Amino acid sequence: MFFALFESSRAAFMSIFAHGLRSFLTTLGIVIGVASVIAVVSITQGMSVFIGDTFSSLGSNSLTIESYTPLEDQMKGIRARLTPDDLDIIERRIDGIASITPILYANRASQVRYGSQTAFSQIFGTTHAFQDVSQSYMKFGRFIAASDNDTRRRIVIIGDKVRENLSLPENPVNEFVEIGGEWLKIVGLLEPKGEIMGFSQDDMVLMPFSTMQSIQGNQARTDIQIQLSLTEQANIETVSQQLTSILRNAHGLDNEEDDDFTIQTSEQLMETFDTIISMVTIVVGGIVSISLLVGGIGIMNIMLVSVTERTREIGICKAIGAKRHHILMQFLIEALLLSLLGGLIGLAIGYGLGSLIASSIPGFPPAAIPLWSVVLALGFSGFVGVLFGILPAAKAANLDPIDALRYE
Amino acid sequence: MALIELKGITKYYEMGNQVVRALDGIDITVLRNDYLAFIGSSGSGKSTMLNILGCLDKPTTGQYHLNGKNVETLNQNELSEIRNLEIGFIFQSFNLLPRSTALSNVMQPLIYRNVPYAQRKKLALEALERVGLGDRTDHLPNQLSGGQRQRVAIARALVTQPSILLADEPTGNLDSKTTVEIMALFDALHKEGQTLIVVTHEDEIAQHCHRVVEMKDGRIASDSARASTTEVNR
Ligand SMILES: Nc1ncnc2c1ncn2[C@@H]1O[C@H](COP(=O)(O)OP(=O)(O)OP(=O)(O)O)[C@@H](O)[C@H]1O
Ligand SMILES: [Mg+2]
Numbered sequence: 001m002f003f004a005l006f007e008s009s010r011a012a013f014m015s016i017f018a019h020g021l022r023s024f025l026t027t028l029g030i031v032i033g034v035a036s037v038i039a040v041v042s043i044t045q046g047m048s049v050f051i052g053d054t055f056s057s058l059g060s061n062s063l064t065i066e067s068y069t070p071l072e073d074q075m076k077g078i079r080a081r082l083t084p085d086d087l088d089i090i091e092r093r094i095d096g097i098a099s100i101t102p103i104l105y106a107n108r109a110s111q112v113r114y115g116s117q118t119a120f121s122q123i124f125g126t127t128h129a130f131q132d133v134s135q136s137y138m139k140f141g142r143f144i145a146a147s148d149n150d151t152r153r154r155i156v157i158i159g160d161k162v163r164e165n166l167s168l169p170e171n172p173v174n175e176f177v178e179i180g181g182e183w184l185k186i187v188g189l190l191e192p193k194g195e196i197m198g199f200s201q202d203d204m205v206l207m208p209f210s211t212m213q214s215i216q217g218n219q220a221r222t223d224i225q226i227q228l229s230l231t232e233q234a235n236i237e238t239v240s241q242q243l244t245s246i247l248r249n250a251h252g253l254d255n256e257e258d259d260d261f262t263i264q265t266s267e268q269l270m271e272t273f274d275t276i277i278s279m280v281t282i283v284v285g286g287i288v289s290i291s292l293l294v295g296g297i298g299i300m301n302i303m304l305v306s307v308t309e310r311t312r313e314i315g316i317c318k319a320i321g322a323k324r325h326h327i328l329m330q331f332l333i334e335a336l337l338l339s340l341l342g343g344l345i346g347l348a349i350g351y352g353l354g355s356l357i358a359s360s361i362p363g364f365p366p367a368a369i370p371l372w373s374v375v376l377a378l379g380f381s382g383f384v385g386v387l388f389g390i391l392p393a394a395k396a397a398n399l400d401p402i403d404a405l406r407y408e
Numbered sequence: 409m410a411l412i413e414l415k416g417i418t419k420y421y422e423m424g425n426q427v428v429r430a431l432d433g434i435d436i437t438v439l440r441n442d443y444l445a446f447i448g449s450s451g452s453g454k455s456t457m458l459n460i461l462g463c464l465d466k467p468t469t470g471q472y473h474l475n476g477k478n479v480e481t482l483n484q485n486e487l488s489e490i491r492n493l494e495i496g497f498i499f500q501s502f503n504l505l506p507r508s509t510a511l512s513n514v515m516q517p518l519i520y521r522n523v524p525y526a527q528r529k530k531l532a533l534e535a536l537e538r539v540g541l542g543d544r545t546d547h548l549p550n551q552l553s554g555g556q557r558q559r560v561a562i563a564r565a566l567v568t569q570p571s572i573l574l575a576d577e578p579t580g581n582l583d584s585k586t587t588v589e590i591m592a593l594f595d596a597l598h599k600e601g602q603t604l605i606v607v608t609h610e611d612e613i614a615q616h617c618h619r620v621v622e623m624k625d626g627r628i629a630s631d632s633a634r635a636s637t638t639e640v641n642r
Contacts, residue, residue, distance in 0.1 A: 007519050018507055316503045319464055320564065321492025321520040323485045401491075402465045405503065 005329065012334035015306070016341070023338060026302040029295025030342030030384065031349065033288050034377045038350025039357070040284040042367035044277045046358055050365030051273045061098075061230040062133060065090075065243065067223050068262045080251075080260035081223040089250050090226065094242055096234025101129035103225040104212045106180070112162065112205055113178040119165035123179060123205040125212025133227045141173040141188030148208040154184045155211070159202035160192040179205070180215050236265055289380075295342065296384035303335050303392035314396050315404025328397040335389025336382055343381030347374060409476065411572060411603055412438035412461065417470035419456050419626075430456040431467065432626035438572075438605065443598045445614040446607045448623035454607045455576055457623065461605065462495050462574045463487045475571055492520050496565025498575035502557040504549040510536065510560045511545040517568050535563040539593060555586035562593065572603045579613065591616050 016023045067080040087102050106123040113119075130136070131143045139160070148155060156177060163172050172186045184207060193201035207215075213222065230239055240263050247261055307314070314327055354367035419431040430453045438444060446454045459465035460472065463479055472479040475494055482490065491497070504513045514532035523531070536542055539559040549557055558578060565573055575594075579587040587610075595616055598604055606617060614620050622629045 014507065312503075313505055316505060317516070318488060319462075319491060319497055319503070320517040321488050321568075323488045323520065326520060401488075402459055405464070405499075 005333070008326065008329035008333045009337070011330050012337050015310075015334060016337060019306075022302065023341075026299055027295070027338050027342030027345070029298040030292060030339050030381050031295075031346040033292035033295050034343045034346025034381055035350035035353060036291065037285060037288045037377055038347055038369060038373060039353040040288070041281060041373040042351055042354030042369045043358055044281050045370055045373070046354070046365045046368040048274060048277045049368050051270060051277075061232075061234065061236055062266050063228050063230070063236070063240065063243070064264045065226040065228075065247070066262050066264070068260055070258060079223070082226060082261060083222060084224065086247060086250055087224065087226055089246060090228070090243065093246055094239060096231050096239055098229045098231045098234075099129040099132040100226065100228040101127045101133050102209050103130070103227060104209055104216075104222060105225070106212065106216070111179070112166065114166040114168055114175065117166045119162060121159075121162050121165070121203050121205050123207070123212075125207050125209040127209050130206065130227070133229045136193075137191040139189045139191045140171045141186070143188055144206065144208050149210045152210040152214050153208060154182060155187045155207065156184045157188040157190060157206040158186055159190050159200075159204045161200045161202040162205055163189060165203075177205075179207075182215050184211075236267075240265070292380060292384055295381075296339070296388040299335055299339055299385060300388035300391060303331060303338075303389055304395065306334075307331065307392045307396040310396075311399065311404050311407040314399050315401050315407065318399070318401035319405060324397040327399075328393045331393035331396050332386060332389050335393065336385040339381045339385025339389075340378060343378045346381070347377055350377075410437045410473075411440045411442070411475060412436070413471075413473040414461075415471040417460065417467045417472065419453070419460065419465070420468045429626045431460070434470070434626075434628060436621065436628065436631070438603070440571075440603055441598070441601050442603055442605070443594075443616070443618045444605045445617035445620045446605065446623055447609055447611075447614050447620060448629070450609070452623040453626040454623055456626075458574050458576050458605065458607050461572075462497050463490050464497070488520070492517055492568060494571045496568060496570035496573045498558070498561050498565050498573065498578045500577040500580040502549070502554075502561045502581075504557055504560055504564075506549055509546050509548055510541065510552065510556075510563075513549070513560055514563045514567050517564060521568070531567050532563070535567040536560070538566060539563045553586075554582050555589065558582060558586075558590060559593075562590075566597075572605065573597065574605050576607045577609075578606065579608075579610070587613070 065082060065086075067082045069078065069080040073080070084102060087100065091097070091100055102125075104125040110120055110123045111118055112121050112123065126144065127149055128144050128146050136143070141157070143157060144155070147153075156179070158168075158172065158177075162168075166177065168175055168186075172189055175186050176183050177186060178184075190202065190204075195201060216222075230236060243263055244259065248259065251260055253260065314322075317327065351367065351369055354369075358364050358367040414434050414436045417431055417434040418429070421428040421430060432453075434457065446457060448454055456465065460467050463474070463482075466480075474490065477490070479487070479490065504510075505516065508516065511529070511532055514535050515528045518528040518531060533542070533545065536545055536559075539562050541556060541559050541563065544552060544556060544560075547556075549560070552560065558581075562578075578594075579590050582590065591613060594604055594606070598618075604617075606613065608614055620630075620632045622631075
């Protein structure tokens with residue numbers, strides 16, 4: 001059996017290389033199919049590895065609470081809010097909080113001006129605790145201090161991207177910028193964090209929470225975001241449950257009403273990303289399997305031509321003693337080798353393409369090919385080869401020797 | 409015991425509503441070490457006869473015993489095995505594998521017997537040596553002359569040491585000088601005890617053979633062996 005297999009492979013190899021160009025064209029469908037799978041997989045996998053790394057550096061024990069208004073309520077004009085009072089309650093009643101900080105986003109145009117330059121940025125008010133929660137470090141100057149909030153001091157901390165956009169000096173400390181008609185003094189520059197998937201992490205302007213409130217005109221309708229990080233011992237699930245019940249209580253929600261806030265852990269965020277990535281992978285995989293199918297039909301087509309072309313040879317082999325399985329094996333192995341070869345070429349091209357795309361987009365994570373995708377791609381193309389090789393191979397094996405020998 | 413025994417063999421081809429009787433009731437016995445020629449006009453059924461003897465084709469009716477085996481009952485795979493073990497076929501058009509060297513062509517039938525590579529090569533070289541082609545082993549068929557190709561084909565037929573060698577107009581595509589050489593080779597093989605059956609319509613070739621069977625319209629018109637026996641009986 002093994003012997004026959006070896007002999008058939010040798011014959012198959014010979015005939016593949018005897019028709020080099022044709023073999024290549026035949027297998028092009030498989031090449032393209034596998035190349036696109038691998039390109040997509042390598043990019044999305046690179047992305048998901050990178051996202052995984054990024055989030056694990058954020059720490060798995062941080063939580064973000066935001067107000068959440070169901071669409072139905074939005075249309076009635078109701079808006080859910082989180083207030084500084086909610087922050088107080090949480091701070092007082094939940095154990096295991098390492099640090100907690102409010103974030104108040106600027107609700108008007110988020111424009112910053114310095115001299116003649118203006119730039120749009122993410123502007124928000126927060127407290128000194130934000131430094132811990134977000135694990136930010138200073139390049140120059142200092143972070144917001146507790147006393148800044150008490151005195152509503154008109155100061156800002158900026159990210160490196162903002163400094164760049166406003167053409168501020170290398171060390172912008174003690175310069176003044178204008179936000180919403182108010183002049184604020186820069187007291188610190190954050191250490192740059194780089195980008196996640198093309199989004200700069202350094203495009204932000206921070207000011208004391210109370211300063212932001214006063215700039216916004218001390219509206220009663222303040223809606224804040226609360227970020228908190230937990231101590232090592234705290235269980236993120238338990239804390240989420242406690243937070244839910246405390247906030248529901250504070251907002252006077254009865255059992256039938258849904259939460260008017262959402263609690264997001266960094267783990268959930270990562271899961272969301274992962275879900276998106278796997279969906280993309282599945283959709284593209286589906287499209288690509290159609291191209292593999294087409295590739296398989298191409299192989300079948302050429303194999304049928306090849307059987308017809310070699311009818312006489314098959315007749316000769318049968319006349320000198322080849323049995324059905326000898327012929328069947330030779331053609332089946334030829335189809336298998338053809339598609340595996342296509343799979344391998346596709347793998348190389350796909351990886352090259354993936355790396356090229358990944359490296360040509362700045363800040364994009366490098367492509368990565370997991371072993372399963374290699375096994376899958378080769379397995380699938382081999383399967384396609386065998387599946388679509390069976391018909392031609394069976395046709396060859398079933399040829400009547402005398403008819404095959406008479407074939408012109 | 410007879411090597412080949414045919415009883416009432418017919419081969420009919422249906423062409424539309426017309427039936428072509430390529431073989432129309434053949435009874436013949438071939439003994440070991442016979443050197444037999446089938447002669448007859450074109451279309452008399454010689455090739456059909458030889459294809460059935462070589463188990464390439466199946467008769468419409470009749471019985472065929474080869475080396476004591478009833479060939480009729482065998483399936484395609486078993487027929488392949490018989491062809492491999494018992495029969496060496498030599499064709500007018502050589503029928504070599506075009507993309508294999510002379511050596512590979514001669515080694516080919518041994519693959520189907522699961523002979524290991526080294527052994528195959530040794531046997532094939534011996535067979536090529538035997539037909540006088542020991543120095544052309546690495547040539548492809550299209551790099552060989554017609555006579556050399558036929559020698560390769562003969563070597564391929566001999567390498568399996570078949571009990572019978574069948575040749576359908578083996579020299580039909582060759583010039584007279586090469587024909588003489590090939591026939592000399594056949595004579596030598598016969599002397600070594602080989603059973604040979606040759607289809608031809610050249611008298612010079614038939615003269616080499618010790619038994620000449622003439623065919624006409626799918627029947628045996630005369631058989632030199634039978635003629636002598638009838639004479640004896642008379
Ligand atoms: N596959 C076939 N289909 C129909 N008729 C066939 C087939 N093969 C042979 N015949 C017919 O059978 C008869 C005998 O043919 P065969 O080839 O045996 O003749 P032959 O004696 O070998 O002739 P030649 O000397 O020309 O080779 C012919 O009339 C031929 O037309
Ligand atoms: Mg003929």
